[in-house]
Amino acid sequence: MSLNSVSEATMIQVLSQITRRPPQNISHGAKLRSDLGLDSMAALELIVALEEDHQVVISQESVQDLKTVGDLLKLVHACP
Amino acid sequence: MKVLHPQLTFGVGGVGWAFPGDRPVSNAELLARSNNEALSPKVQAALDIRIAQTFGFKTRYLAHWPNEALRDDEMHSEGLAAQAVKEALADERNVEAFILGSTTSRRFSGSQATGVLGKFNIEAPAYEIKSGCSTSLASLHLAQSLMLFGYTNVLVSCAETMSKLADPDVRESWFGLADGAAALWLNQQGYGPRFKVQSTVFSTAGTLADLYTTRADLPPTMERVAAGGYYLKGDAAEMRMHAHRYYLKLIDAVLPSPTSRKNIQWIIPHQVSRALIDEVMVETGLKGEVLWDSEEVGNIGGASVLYTLCRAIKAEMFRAGDQILLMSVGGGLSSAAQLWTRI
Numbered sequence: 001m002s003l004n005s006v007s008e009a010t011m012i013q014v015l016s017q018i019t020r021r022p023p024q025n026i027s028h029g030a031k032l033r034s035d036l037g038l039d040s041m042a043a044l045e046l047i048v049a050l051e052e053d054h055q056v057v058i059s060q061e062s063v064q065d066l067k068t069v070g071d072l073l074k075l076v077h078a079c080p
Numbered sequence: 081m082k083v084l085h086p087q088l089t090f091g092v093g094g095v096g097w098a099f100p101g102d103r104p105v106s107n108a109e110l111l112a113r114s115n116n117e118a119l120s121p122k123v124q125a126a127l128d129i130r131i132a133q134t135f136g137f138k139t140r141y142l143a144h145w146p147n148e149a150l151r152d153d154e155m156h157s158e159g160l161a162a163q164a165v166k167e168a169l170a171d172e173r174n175v176e177a178f179i180l181g182s183t184t185s186r187r188f189s190g191s192q193a194t195g196v197l198g199k200f201n202i203e204a205p206a207y208e209i210k211s212g213c214s215t216s217l218a219s220l221h222l223a224q225s226l227m228l229f230g231y232t233n234v235l236v237s238c239a240e241t242m243s244k245l246a247d248p249d250v251r252e253s254w255f256g257l258a259d260g261a262a263a264l265w266l267n268q269q270g271y272g273p274r275f276k277v278q279s280t281v282f283s284t285a286g287t288l289a290d291l292y293t294t295r296a297d298l299p300p301t302m303e304r305v306a307a308g309g310y311y312l313k314g315d316a317a318e319m320r321m322h323a324h325r326y327y328l329k330l331i332d333a334v335l336p337s338p339t340s341r342k343n344i345q346w347i348i349p350h351q352v353s354r355a356l357i358d359e360v361m362v363e364t365g366l367k368g369e370v371l372w373d374s375e376e377v378g379n380i381g382g383a384s385v386l387y388t389l390c391r392a393i394k395a396e397m398f399r400a401g402d403q404i405l406l407m408s409v410g411g412g413l414s415s416a417a418q419l420w421t422r423i
Contacts, residue, residue, distance in 0.1 A: 017118035041251035045119065048130050052123045060134070 006054050006076050011069065014053075018045045028070045036069075050076065081415075083281045083333045088224050089423060093233070093271035095390035096167025097262040099141035100155035100241075104376065106139050107131040110254050113147050131255055132375070136354050140258035140378025146246035147254075154241075156186035160261035161239035162199045168235070168263035168390075169200065175265075176231040178206045179223050181215035181238035183382050184245065188298055196237065211284065212293075213350045213410025215382025216262075216389075217418060220406075221282040223266055233267035238383040245294060247311035256352065257312065258378025262387035273393060275420045278403075279334045282416040285326075292319040292411030314411060320356060323409040327360040330407050330417040335366070343403055344368035348388045350408035352379045368405065371397075382410070398422040 006014075008028065016023040019036045032038040038046070043063045050056040056076050066072050108128040116124065132138040143155040161180055169175070180193035185208070187195070193206035211218040216238045223234040239261030246253040265271075296309020304310070327349075335341045344367060349357045351374035360366070373388050374380075380387060385408050398404060400422055407417040 018116070020118070039250065039252065041114075044130060044134060045116065045123070045127060048126045049119060049123045052126050053120060 006050070006056055006073070008069075008073055010054070011073055011076070014046065014049050015069065018042050018049065026069060028068070028073075030069045032066055032068060032072065081281055081283045081329060081333050083279050085279050086224055086228060086277050088228060089274060089276045090224075090227060090266045090268050091270060091272040091274045092393055093265040093267045093269075094168040094170060094172065095262070095264050095394050096164040096169075097260065097387050097390055098160045098163030098167070098239075099260045099377070100143035100160065101141050104139035105142050107137070107255060110146075113145060114251050114254075135252070135255050136375060137255050137258075137378050138375045140255075140376075141260055142243045143241045143259045144243040146243060146257075147248045150244060154244075155259070157182045157184050157239040157241050157261065158186050158192040158195050160241070160259065161192070161237040161263065162196045164239065164261040164263035165196055165200065165235065165237050168237075168265050172265070173200060173202055175200075175202050175204050175233065175235045177223075177226050177234045178202070178204055179209060179219045179226075179234065179236045180206065181209040181211070181219035181236070181382050181386070182240060183210050183212060183215060184239075184241045185210070211282075211382070211410065211414040211416075212412035213352070213381050213384065214282065214408040214412075214414035214416040215410070216350075216385035217406055217408050217416030218282050218414065219386070220264075220418060221280050221416065224277055224280060227266065227268060232269055233265065235263065235265050236386065237261060237263035238386040240381040240383045242312070242379060242381045245310065245312040247308060247313070249308075250311075253312065256379045258380050260377055260380040260383055260387060262383055262390045264386060264390055264393075273396075273398070274423045275404075276423050277418060277420055279419040280417070281330065281333050283414070285413040285415075288322060288413035291315065291322065291413060319411060320353065322413055323353075324356060324360065326409040326413070326415040327356070327407065328364065330409070330415055331360070331364045331366060334405070334407075334417045334419050335364075338365055341366045344405050345402040346371060346392070346398065346404040348385055348392070348404065348406045350410065351384050351388070366405070384408070
C-alpha cells in the first residue's frame with residue numbers, strides 16, 4: 001500500500017469501527033458530524049487509527065474543517 | 081477588581097488531601113469504557129498517549145465512571161473533604177472556624193461544612209464557598225479575612241466530585257473532570273511553616289454566570305436529569321477567551337511592575353489548560369516555576385489550587401523569601417489571585 005492509497009472501502013471500515021455504525025450505513029456523502037456523530041474524541045481516534053494502521057498523518061485542525069466522508073478521502077489522498 | 085494588601089502572617093499547621101478509589105485511572109482504562117474494542121491494540125495504546133498530549137491529562141481519580149448511572153455508595157465531596165481534614169488536623173481538634181469550598185455539594189439545602197465538622201465532633205462556625213474553579217482561592221480569601229477578624233486559626237478544605245458532571249455522550253469530558261480534596265489548617269499560634277499574604281484579590285463577573293456550568297435548576301426533576309441538565313456544559317472557546325483576559329487582569333492587579341513579576345519563584349494556577357498558562361506567562365513576562373499536578377490528578381475544579389499548594393508545602397518546596405503566586409479563573413465567572421511570601 002502506498003502512503004496515501006487508503007481506499008473508500010477501507011476508510012468506511014475505519015469510520016465504522018470508530019463510530020460503531022454498520023459500513024453499509026456510511027456513504028461517500030455522509031456528513032461526519034451530523035450523520036456519523038464524529039465528535040472531537042472520535043476525530044482523535046480516526047487520526048490515530050489512520051496513523052497507526054495506515055501510515056497516513058493528518059492534523060486535528062484539518063479534520064475539524066471537514067464535512068463529509070468524501071472530504072476526508074480527499075484530504076487523505078492529498079497527504080504526501 | 082479590588083486588591084487587598086493584608087500583610088497577614090500565619091503558619092500552616094497541617095495539610096492533607098484525599099482521592100477516591102485506591103489507584104488512579106489511566107486514559108486507556110477510560111477508553112476501554114467507550115466500547116472502542118474494534119480499534120486495534122496498537123491504536124488503543126497510541127490513543128492513550130495522544131489523549132495525554134492533546135488534553136493534558138494522563139491519569140485521574142474517579143468516584144464515578146462517566147458512562148454509568150450514579151450510585152448512592154459513590155464517594156461524595158463531603159466524604160473526600162473529611163478524609164483530607166483528618167490528615168490535616170491529625171489529633172488537633174482546636175478549630176475556631178471552618179470553610180469548605182465545593183461546587184459539587186452532596187447536599188441540596190444542608191451544609192456539608194457542618195457535616196464535615198460533625199465527623200470530628202468539632203463545634204465551630206462553618207462556611208461554604210462555591211465559586212467555580214476559583215473556589216480554592218475564594219476560600220483562602222475568606223479564611224484570611226476571618227483571621228484578621230480575630231480567629232486565631234481557620235481550617236480550609238476544598239473538595240470536588242467533578243466526574244459526576246461529565247456528559248456520558250461527550251467523551252472528551254471524561255478525561256479532564258476528576259475528583260479530589262485538600263485541606264489546610266491556617267493558624268497564628270506558631271504551628272508549621274510560616275507565610276505572609278502580601279496581596280489578595282477575588283472577584284466575579286455575574287454577567288457570565290451561565291457561560292460554563294450545569295444548566296438545570298435545583299431541585300432535580302426526572303425531566304431535568306433526562307435532559308442532561310446536571311452535566312457541565314458551555315462554550316469552551318469563549319470560556320478560554322475570558323479566562324485569558326481575566327488572567328491578564330489578575331496579574332496586572334497583583335503584580336503591576338515588570339520587576340515584581342520577575343521576583344516570583346512559584347506559580348500555582350488552576351489547572352485545566354497548561355497552554356493557556358504558558359501563553360499568559362509569556363505575555364506578562366511572568367517568571368517562576370509552575371506547579372502543575374493535573375496530568376496525574378485531572379481537573380479537580382475548585383480543589384485544584386489548594387491541592388497543589390498543600391502538596392508543595394508538604395514537600396517543603398518553598399524556601400524563606402520565596403514568592404508564590406496563586407491564581408485562578410473559573411466558570412461562573414470567578415477570578416482570584418494571591419501573592420504569598422514564605423517567611
